[in-house]
Amino acid sequence: MAKKTIKIRAKLKGDKTTVKCLMTHPMETGLRKDKKTGKLIPAHFISEVVAEAGGKNVLTSNWSGGVSKNPYLSFAFTGAAKGDEVKISWTDNQGGSDSASAKIK
Amino acid sequence: MTTNIKRRVFLKGSLAAGTAGVAASAGLLAPQAVVAAWNEKAFKAKSMDDALNAALGATSTDASDKIKIKAPDIAENGAVVPVSISADMSGVESIALLAANNNTPLVATFNMGAGGVPDVSTRIKMANTGDVIAVVKAGGKLHSARKSVKVTIGGCGG
Amino acid sequence: MTRLALVVVLVLITSIVLADKRATDSTPAEDLRLYRDFFSKRFPGIPLNEFGNGTYTIDSVSRDSWKAIEAFPPYTPMIEAGETLWNTVFANGNTYVNCFHEGPGQRKNFPYWDSKRKMVVTLPLAINECRTANGEKPLSYQKGAIANLLAYMSYASRGQKIDIEIPDKDALAAYNEGKSFYFARRGQLNFSCAHCHMESAGMHMRTDTLSPALGHATGWPVYRSKWGELGTLHRRFSGCNEQVRAKPFKAQSKEYRNLEYFLSHMSNGMEYDGPSARR
Known part of the structure; x- marks a missing residue:
């Protein structure tokens, strides 16, 4: 998970900012078996996503491994302006993390 | 044909945004603290009731037509089921998304922050045919809606 | 009308399967006409380029999910x-x-x-x-x-038109090999590519709607939900061969390259639209 695991698109329409993001992550539930070895693949999933706009928390989302591989998330909030920065951070159950920012268009 | 044009236009935009966004990547969150906040009991619960109890402290919810769930009638692939939830009500604090017949039903929780609008979308895994359930907490009360999604075994996906 | 088209194609298929030499009976231009006629009769009113969307061209339930996924595609x-x-x-x-x-x-x-x-x-x-x-x-x-x-x-390259040329006799031979491959039965299930994707296009294989063959070469590489990653056209060829319980050929083998040549020619006039998302 070294780099570029988050893609963000943030758009303002009226007073509502809609943020869409795509994350690169295996999202292993821990229930799947490795086809070759027959052993369970350890759980490895994003457990928390935090979104900030203009330094304020706008969403905290917690997940299980039930969110699809390479997860997609879209959410909305009010109170931001064009050009404001939206920051998305994720952390996974194995202590991995990443974050990225994008300007609201 | 309209579909094609749309996704082409969209993608051009998203690539540009992506490149800009990547510049500011730094893991500022302390992973330990965050993992501690994850509601293990709720996410590992095997039944709907246990999950709701652990996540929201109650199992009874009022069915509400103010909550809209958008999900396919038939999942084309249970590994990727697009789900959107929106609620036409004020004072929404959180939304919980559950797949009733999954091994662990609670899939995600969305806690609204400053200016949060109850309008979220994601893509989830569904192991079996069953209801997708949204529980919305607003003004301290729990409201819910459900939508049935059929999960099938494909002929060429198998 | 559909029945008539089916008969035409069945004749084409049997003629090719029964006597491989007869793959050379029709010219690529005639093949293209026959192929197009078949699909426009089976699925009337669908614009040519729409066929590049595979099964989503004809399966409206899956199409909704697919559109939601293409709104921010995983690729x-x-x-x-x-x-x-x-x-x-x-x-x-x-x-x-x-x-x-x-x-x-x-x-x-x-x-x-x-x-x-x-x-x-x-x-x-x-x-x-x-x-x-x-x-x-x-x-x-x-x-x-x-x-x-x-x-x-x-x-x-999105939007570029497919325009496969068959410039000489040797090229025609390679095209005909690809065509024979397409109509030849193989594997324990004894299916040809055409059995599923021409004859039975639009019908159900368990719960999957079989995609029409027209446009199969347009949208690669593909992010399949089943794979959870991107794969190439030849990866899909081998997957299809395996599904009829046949031994797959190697990616970029002569067999698969000739098959791609034939299939791409059948998509002449359509647009390249890769990458795309599939189930």
Whole structure:
């Protein structure tokens, strides 16, 4: 998970900012078996996503491994302006993390 | 044909945004603290009731037509089921998304922050045919809606 | 009308299967006409380019999910990874541009018939020939780096028209081999490609709607939900062969290159629209 695991698109329409993001992550539930070895693949999933706009928390989302591989998330909030920065951070159950920012268009 | 044009236009935009966004990547969150906040009991619960109890402290919810769930009638692939939830009500604090017949039903929780609008979308895994359930907490009360999604075994996906 | 078309195709299929030589009975132009007629009669009113959307052309329930996925497609990061690869300088100081002078957006030039070497050259093959000519290791053909590179190149080529030429007798022979492959029964299930994707297109295989063959070559590489990653056209060919319990050929083998040549010709006039998402 070294780099570029988050893609963000943030758009303002009226007073509502809609943020869409795509994350690169295996999202292993821990229930799947490795086809070759027959052993369970350890759980490895994003457990928390935090979104900030203009330094304020706008969403905290917690997940299980039930969110699809390479997860997609879209959410909305009010109170931001064009050009404001939206920051998305994720952390996974194995202590991995990443974050990225994008300007609201 | 309209579909094609749309996704082409969209993608051009998203690539540009992506490149800009990547510049500011730094893991500022302390992973330990965050993992501690994850509601293990709720996410590992095997039944709907246990999950709701652990996540929201109650199992009874009022069915509400103010909550809209958008999900396919038939999942084309249970590994990727697009789900959107929106609620036409004020004072929404959180939304919980559950797949009733999954091994662990609670899939995600969305806690609204400053200016949060109850309008979220994601893509989830569904192991079996069953209801997708949204529980919305607003003004301290729990409201819910459900939508049935059929999960099938494909002929060429198998 | 559909029944009539079916009869026509059945005759075509049986004639080819019964006597392989008769694959040469119709010209590529006649094949194209027959093929188009078949699909426009089976699925009336659908514009040609829509067929590039595979099963989503005809299955409205799946189409909704697919549109939701294409709204922020899972292959987005792979296009960018491919761009990075494209811009990575080889050890000898060259880049892909030294081989692909027109830049990344030249999907329209592939596959083509190389008259000198008497073989079909596909884009992945050309990528690896470029690499080895510049002292780099070839990439594996099914997924990973090559799929990312193809995603970037295909994305840069979206909207380019497919225009496969069959310039000489040898090219025609390769085309006919691809065509025979397409209509030949194989595997324990004894199915040909055409059984599922022409004769039974639009019908159900368990709960999947079988996609029409028309446009099968347009949208690659593909991010399949089943794979959870990008894969190449030849990866899908081998998957299909395995599903009828036949031994698959190697990606970029002569068999699959000729098949791609035939299939691409059948999509002439349609647009390249890769990468795309599939179930």
